[in-house]
Amino acid sequence: MSEAPHVDASALERGGAAAEVSAEAWLRALLDVEAALARACAGTDLIPEDAADEIAAVCVVGGFEPVAIDATFADGGDPLAALVAQLRERVGGEAAAFVQFGASSRDVLDTAAMLVAKRALAAILDDADGAAEACAALARRHRETPAFGLRAAGWMTGIDEAWLAVSEAAERVLAVQLGGPTGTRAAWGDAGWEVAAAVAEELELVDPVLPWPDDRVRPAALAGAVALLAGALGRAGRDVLPLVRAGAAREPGGAAAVVACATRVPGLVATLHAAMLGGDERAAEWETLSDLLRLTGAAAAWARETLEGLEVEAERLGAGELDAAAAVLVDAALDARG
Numbered sequence: 001m002s003e004a005p006h007v008d009a010s011a012l013e014r015g016g017a018a019a020e021v022s023a024e025a026w027l028r029a030l031l032d033v034e035a036a037l038a039r040a041c042a043g044t045d046l047i048p049e050d051a052a053d054e055i056a057a058v059c060v061v062g063g064f065e066p067v068a069i070d071a072t073f074a075d076g077g078d079p080l081a082a083l084v085a086q087l088r089e090r091v092g093g094e095a096a097a098f099v100q101f102g103a104s105s106r107d108v109l110d111t112a113a114m115l116v117a118k119r120a121l122a123a124i125l126d127d128a129d130g131a132a133e134a135c136a137a138l139a140r141r142h143r144e145t146p147a148f149g150l151r152a153a154g155w156m157t158g159i160d161e162a163w164l165a166v167s168e169a170a171e172r173v174l175a176v177q178l179g180g181p182t183g184t185r186a187a188w189g190d191a192g193w194e195v196a197a198a199v200a201e202e203l204e205l206v207d208p209v210l211p212w213p214d215d216r217v218r219p220a221a222l223a224g225a226v227a228l229l230a231g232a233l234g235r236a237g238r239d240v241l242p243l244v245r246a247g248a249a250r251e252p253g254g255a256a257a258v259v260a261c262a263t264r265v266p267g268l269v270a271t272l273h274a275a276m277l278g279g280d281e282r283a284a285e286w287e288t289l290s291d292l293l294r295l296t297g298a299a300a301a302w303a304r305e306t307l308e309g310l311e312v313e314a315e316r317l318g319a320g321e322l323d324a325a326a327a328v329l330v331d332a333a334l335d336a337r338g
Contacts, residue, residue: 011257016123017199021116021290029059029112029119030083032203035059037108037178040198044191051095058090067306070310080105083252096151102180106213110177113286114156114205118174118220120293125163125333127300128229132159133172134307135236136337143330145314148243153333155236155307160337162229169225173218175297176200179211223272223292226266230296240306248318252309254302261299268292 019025040053061099064086088096100108135156144264177195185192200207212218221329225270237258243249268288275285 003295011076012261012295012298013102013299015127015297017120017293020120020303021293024061026112026116027064028107029115031059031061032115033108034087034110035246036199036202037100037103039202040195043198046188047098047101049206051098052112054091055099057281060085069211071250073256080106084131103178104181107178112288113201114174117289117293118170120297121166121170124297124300125167127304128159128163131233131300131303131307132156132163134304135159136160136334139330142314148312148319149330151239153330157333158232158235158335165225166229169222173221175206175208175213175218176237179213183213185213186210214278219289220276225271226292230262230265230299233299234259235300236307240310250311250314251306257302258282258299258306261295265292
């Protein structure tokens with residue numbers, strides 16, 4: 001793979017996904033899971049309703065110490081021990097004993113990761129759709145210039161297909177992970193399945209057939225779909241750069257950033273696939289997922305801005321006998337998008 005263009009590090013934070021994978025966003029997701037778990041346990045009479053209300057009331061971002069998740073994983077410790085201790089201190093009284101009732105820290109972390117991904121993907125998919133729509137506008141405008149109109153339609157189709165893959169993956173793989181310390185939901189007795197279903201409903205995540213503490217297919221599958229989108233966006237950015245260098249197009253200056261972000265994605269996907277084997281590879285799993293979502297979100301945001309602002313000098317691209325045939329293909333692609 002060719003080397004990525006050099007861009008300022010701040011360019012990699014572009015787009016709404018960056019905020020959704022920040023330390024504060026992770027903390028918010030963890031607390032949302034803790035609150036949902038408490039309410040689910042109260043709803044199945046596993047803990048007092050008053051205790052659930054007290055727990056939920058303190059599960060708000062503000063004043064909590066940062067959670068060093070990955071460093072704790074690497075040390076083989078409890079990744080959320082510090083956060084749970086803070087929660088119990090804030091709740092106080094008898095209700096403190098019901099914080100994270102029946103769940104392991106890995107349950108909460110895995111479920112929070114799915115929630116973080118869900119929120120980040122909303123921003124990513126919105127920008128990617130905007131980028132595809134910009135491609136459609138370019139294809140319509142230049143439908144009779146085969147050197148560009150058909151290329152823009154190709155960008156549009158690639159981004160749309162990758163968008164669909166991410167959307168479908170999100171609907172299928174973003175699931176709660178609640179198995180308890182043994183992975184069997186035994187800690188909740190006969191109510192285990194009801195607890196998981198209630199948490200899934202509140203957080204708008206999938207209620208899986210089985211807990212998946214050691215089955216890392218879900219994050220790996222998500223990573224694969226997200227990589228498709230990053231690649232489709234990166235291809236458009238890569239194609240724009242030579243047009244600009246040749247003086248045949250002008251753009252706002254984001255094409256290099258699109259390529260830089262997309263080029264970094266495959267290595268992150270490889271790390272998440274390696275985590276499927278378990279062991280030490282799990283230590284970097286969620287940090288890597290954050291990086292993957294951040295970079296793809298930045299690529300989508302830069303691509304949208306670049307393609308919306310792209311101006312093409314059609315006369316400098318040339319024309320020829322393929323104009324009519326190319327126009328037919330462009331129309332077919334646009335009709336398929338609707």
